[in-house]
Amino acid sequence: MKNKKSSVILFIAALILLIISLSPLIIVIIGSFKSYSEIMTNAVSLPKSLSLINFKNAFKEMNYPRAFLNTLIVTVLGTAGIVIFGSLAGYMLSRTKTRISYILFVFCIIPMMIPFQSFMITLVKISKSLHLINSIWGLSVIYWGLGSPLAIFLYHGFVKGISTELDECAKIDGCTPFKAFTKIIFPLLKPTTATVIVINAMWIWNDFLLPLLMLGSNKSNKTLQLSAYGFMGQYKMQWNNIMAGAILIIIPALIIYLIFQKDIIAGMVDGSVKG
Numbered sequence: 001m002k003n004k005k006s007s008v009i010l011f012i013a014a015l016i017l018l019i020i021s022l023s024p025l026i027i028v029i030i031g032s033f034k035s036y037s038e039i040m041t042n043a044v045s046l047p048k049s050l051s052l053i054n055f056k057n058a059f060k061e062m063n064y065p066r067a068f069l070n071t072l073i074v075t076v077l078g079t080a081g082i083v084i085f086g087s088l089a090g091y092m093l094s095r096t097k098t099r100i101s102y103i104l105f106v107f108c109i110i111p112m113m114i115p116f117q118s119f120m121i122t123l124v125k126i127s128k129s130l131h132l133i134n135s136i137w138g139l140s141v142i143y144w145g146l147g148s149p150l151a152i153f154l155y156h157g158f159v160k161g162i163s164t165e166l167d168e169c170a171k172i173d174g175c176t177p178f179k180a181f182t183k184i185i186f187p188l189l190k191p192t193t194a195t196v197i198v199i200n201a202m203w204i205w206n207d208f209l210l211p212l213l214m215l216g217s218n219k220s221n222k223t224l225q226l227s228a229y230g231f232m233g234q235y236k237m238q239w240n241n242i243m244a245g246a247i248l249i250i251i252p253a254l255i256i257y258l259i260f261q262k263d264i265i266a267g268m269v270d271g272s273v274k275g
Contacts, residue, residue, distance in 0.1 A: 031243040039239045054244035062227035071223040075204045078143030086151025094159040111149045139214045147200045158192040224249045
């Protein structure tokens with residue numbers, strides 16, 4: 001009886017926490033169907049009628065197809081680069097048992113502990129000198145450097161759990177280290193790769209600050225986040241369009257997450273055990 005009462009209390013507490021956590025999203029969903037005046041009158045009330053006019057306005061004013069394509073390009077290229085460089089570096093640093101490799105590994109993962117805001121001005125200046133500013137491709141390259149530390153950390157821990165005998169057998173068969181990695185080791189890293197892809201894809205997709213710094217006011221290069229920022233004026237916030245735009249941004253990311261949900265959970269579990 002006591003255990004049953006404890007379970008009920010825990011369930012109620014979890015339900016309350018869930019409602020609190022989801023309340024901002026619920027308000028955004030409800031607000032996306034309401035007019036500006038309805039939102040200003042009562043932000044949490046239900047809409048008087050279901051209308052898609054906010055989504056239509058947001059789609060048009062955001063230039064959604066172009067902004068979606070830009071965001072997709074940056075997300076795909078940025079994530080692909082992080083996977084490639086992170087897996088290669090994690091593999092080599094894990095297999096090389098020297099003091100230098102350990103120092104390099106620590107050097108690679110230290111940036112995870114440094115806040116982005118502390119070096120963003122320096123990053124902008126360096127990017128400008130390398131002609132990476134105002135370019136979708138340049139922004140993708142910058143994400144490689146920012147996302148690689150976590151990827152190296154995850155791959156390094158997972159590779160340590162893979163027997164070195166596989167590398168030795170591949171070497172006996174005439175494989176180069178690169179070929180052994182691509183043909184034998186990398187396929188075994190699927191759980192970690194799925195984790196790295198989901199974490200970085202969702203981060204890049206939803207990122208606002210770095211695109212704002214790197215792309216500026218260039219309309220043709222705007223991502224979805226920058227396009228939605230256009231609804232925020234100096235004297236008036238178009239909350240109805242902002243909420244509709246937020247839903248349009250969330251939907252693709254949510255679909256991607258649902259597709260890879262099992263892989264990311266498996267990757268986190270395997271990485272924690274093997275690391």
